[in-house]
Amino acid sequence: xxxxxxxxxxxxxxxxxxxxxxxxxxxxxxxxxxxxxxxxxxxxxxxxxxxxxxxxxxxxxxxxxxxxxxxxxxxxxxxxxxxxxxxxxxxxxxxxxxxxxxxxxxxxxxxxxxxxxxxxxxxxxxxxxxxxxxxx
Numbered sequence: 001x002x003x004x005x006x007x008x009x010x011x012x013x014x015x016x017x018x019x020x021x022x023x024x025x026x027x028x029x030x031x032x033x034x035x036x037x038x039x040x041x042x043x044x045x046x047x048x049x050x051x052x053x054x055x056x057x058x059x060x061x062x063x064x065x066x067x068x069x070x071x072x073x074x075x076x077x078x079x080x081x082x083x084x085x086x087x088x089x090x091x092x093x094x095x096x097x098x099x100x101x102x103x104x105x106x107x108x109x110x111x112x113x114x115x116x117x118x119x120x121x122x123x124x125x126x127x128x129x130x131x132x133x134x135x136x
Contacts, residue, residue: 013042
């Protein structure tokens, strides 16, 4: 899927792109009052430029779910195991945090691999430079 957004800032080879919510999303209401989404991508453009961004369908959702669900599952499992192993809240909390961190490590390593090979990562495919005229 290709979406068009406006560059709002740039810094050290990265650009921050603002995407407006599509009109079709207005009926859903799941996002509440959020009308824009900001995304930081590698690329070169200047604020005000319009860019076309390739968003790999399915991949983005899969990565996002993995980044949240796997560590959360580890945290909850740690709470459960902590309750079985220890008779106090401190032991439960420590066990939960340890398991949460341990399950986050593979997610971080996978994310680094995905970022390195570029497969499934949103990227800028075209830049439409803003017109630099006097407007008269």
